[in-house]
Amino acid sequence: MNRDTGESSSGAGAPAPWRIGVLFSRKGHMSIPEAEHFRGTALAVEEINLAGGVLGRPIEPVCYDPESSPELYRRYAERLLTEDGISTIFGCCASSTRKAILATVERRNALLWYPSLYEGFEYSPNVIYTGAAPNQNSLQLARYLFANYGRKFYLIGSDYIYPRESNRIMRDVVAREGGEVVAETYVPVVPHEDDLHRVVQDIRRKAPSVVFSTVVGDAAEELYRIYYEAGFDPRTLPIASLTMAEGEIQAVGSELCAGHITSAPYFSSVDTPESRRFVQSYRAHFGAGAPVTMYAEAAYFQIHVFAQALARARSLDTQRLVDAALGTEFDAPQGRIRIDPDNNHTYLWPRIGVANGKGSFDIVWEARDPIKPDPYLVDHVYDHG
Structure with missing residues (x-):
């Protein structure tokens, strides 16, 4: 050949x-x-x-x-x-x-x-x-969270390049908009359960308006379970993510995740x-x-x-x-x-979805037009759409 x-x-x-x-x-x-x-x-x-x-x-x-x-x-x-x-x-x-x-x-x-x-x-x-790219999910998510939940952000991520860079971008956006990052912490990519329990306890102490999570894979599913078991109500203090899609929500248990937020170009509920x-x-x-x-x-x-x-x-x-x-x-x-x-x-078409407890997301915001990718955040503007 x-x-x-x-x-x-x-x-x-x-x-x-x-x-x-x-x-x-x-x-x-x-x-x-x-x-x-x-x-x-x-x-x-x-x-x-x-x-x-x-x-x-x-x-x-x-x-x-x-x-x-x-x-x-x-x-x-x-x-x-x-x-x-x-x-x-x-x-x-x-x-x-x-x-x-x-x-x-x-x-x-x-x-x-x-x-x-x-x-x-x-x-x-x-x-x-x-x-x-970040201008097609992170920036739209930050705007939505500021408008609907408040300006005190708790940043939690898995300890590798994607979460650290995503949190760096989120820190910049929060600071520019007059918000506050009350904590930024990382757990191993495959953490011990105790690592996640400590984070959830710290969230309770720091009392943020919203949790922005870049914890990925099995660890993210475990974080959501522990968060629920700790008594947090996602409808008032949600975990906002760029990665938690319908598959992870189903693995955690749909009813445990109602109210959590994801920013993504696609959800199965897109009509x-x-x-x-x-x-x-x-x-x-x-x-x-x-x-x-x-x-x-x-x-x-x-x-x-x-x-x-x-x-x-x-x-x-x-x-x-x-x-x-x-x-x-x-x-x-x-x-x-x-x-x-x-x-x-x-x-791509940025969207914000809120987990509805039925295994899918209710789309609460979507761009009117596809957004040009800006991987280096040259514009660093997030009022598109």
Whole structure:
């Protein structure tokens, strides 16, 4: 097989498939959101292949499970790009895993499609970023919290790059708006239960207006349980997050989470024809009770964007594929998105959702138009929409 074109080396028989790498965890502390990334990817690949593939050739995923481990991510990325002869990877959720494979992707001039929200302040010509940058979730969330809950913020995060950078941004916004950060604290990525109990006790002592959490994975679910057991009422003192989607809410227990807040481009309650079709198809494939989340949605639409770009590029050559992807638009479940030619990020639709106790979110605010990604917060303005 020719790595760049996907054409059969023998020229005989059926056309060779377009081979892509898929790196999302189904085990480990990030298994819930990453499994949703994986399922969204699988659904889109199936849709495209059932419709005839790309230029008459199917997409063939080569999948590994990195088990939420940056080291396994690094190892499997290297395997995909060398032994498997693949040049395009769909993968990563936590920034620690993206950072783990970025040097390998760049060194081998491959292309990573990254569907997770992240802390911003990054650009690579070898990455297409389809999750939210801070100006598409953090800034809108801060405005909503100021208007509805107050100006005393308690910041709690897992101890790695995404929470520390996200909290740095939130500190700046709170200070600029005349608010106060009453505490900023971190727990290990896989904390002991006692670490979370201490945080919840400190929240009671500091009496903030709102808790902004960048605790991720299994630890976030445990934090929400402990918070509930401590007697806090999320309707009056919510935990606000950028990461807690329907899957984690379901794992915690929907009734325990009523009132908590998430800022994201997509919730399963988005009422568009594309969203309704996506939810129906996703649950038909993965079960009637399967949570449909921002993680699944971004992974889903980026495969469709890739397929459009591939049809134009007619090649998996990284530069040709990137050139074809930039400016591409797609009617995603969240709304019409566009890959920004300025920075390889994506125009998205910021929304604020409040957990309703039924496993989904009531959308209490949404942008009128898609917001241009500003990963370096050049504008640092948050009164869009």
